[in-house]
Amino acid sequence: MSDFLADWYLWTKAFHVVSVISWMAGLFYLPRLFVYHVEVVQASTPTDTLFQTMERRLLRAIMNPAMVATWVFGLALVLTPGIVVWSEVWPWTKAAAVLGMTWFHHWLGLRRKDFMRGDNMLTGRQYRIMNEVPTILLLIIVFSVIVKF
Ligand code: HEM
Numbered sequence: 001m002s003d004f005l006a007d008w009y010l011w012t013k014a015f016h017v018v019s020v021i022s023w024m025a026g027l028f029y030l031p032r033l034f035v036y037h038v039e040v041v042q043a044s045t046p047t048d049t050l051f052q053t054m055e056r057r058l059l060r061a062i063m064n065p066a067m068v069a070t071w072v073f074g075l076a077l078v079l080t081p082g083i084v085v086w087s088e089v090w091p092w093t094k095a096a097a098v099l100g101m102t103w104f105h106h107w108l109g110l111r112r113k114d115f116m117r118g119d120n121m122l123t124g125r126q127y128r129i130m131n132e133v134p135t136i137l138l139l140i141i142v143f144s145v146i147v148k149f
Pocket residue numbers: 013016017020024070071073074075077078083084098101137138141142145146
C-alpha cells in the first residue's frame with residue numbers, strides 16, 4: 001500500500017489540487033448567491049425558486065463531491081510515506097483550517113435549508129462577512145502547506 005501511494009504521489013497531489021479548486025469555487029460562490037437571494041429576491045416568486053434550484057445544484061452536484069474528493073486525495077497524501085511529518089507545525093495548522101473549511105461547508109448547507117423553508121434569519125451584510133471565512137482559511141492552508149511554516 002505504501003509503495004503504491006509513493007508511486008502515485010504526484011498524481012494524487014494533482015487530483016487533490018483539482019478537487020480543492022472545485023470545492024473552493026463553490027465555497028466562494030454559494031454565500032454570494034445567498035447575498036443576492038436575501039437582498040433582491042422576494043419570497044415565493046419564480047426568481048426565489050430559481051435561486052433555490054441554483055443553490056441546491058451547486059451544493060449537491062459540485063461542492064459535496066468536490067469536498068469528498070478533496071478529503072479522499074488529501075488523506076491518501078497523508079498516508080503517503082515521508083510526506084507529512086507530524087512533529088512539524090504545518091500539518092496541524094493545515095488540519096485545523098481544513099476542519100474549519102469543512103464546518104463552513106456544512107454551515108452553508110444548513111443556511112440553504114433555511115432558504116428552502118422560507119425562514120432565513122441572516123442579512124446580506126452577515127452573508128458578506130461570512131463570505132470572508134473561506135478566504136482567510138484558504139490563505140492559512142496554502143501558506144502552511146507550501147511555505148510549511
Ligand atoms: C480535506 C482534507 C485535506 C487533507 C487531509 C490534505 C492533505 C494534504 C497533504 C498531506 C498534502 C501534501 C503536502 C506535500 O506534498 O508536501 C496536500 C497538498 C496540498 N493541499 Fe491539501 N489537504 C486537505 C485539504 C486541502 C484544502 C481545503 C486546500 C486548499 C484550500 C488544500 C490545498 C493543498 C495544496 C495547494 C497542496 C499542494 C502543496 C504542494 O504543492 O506541495 N488542501 N494536502
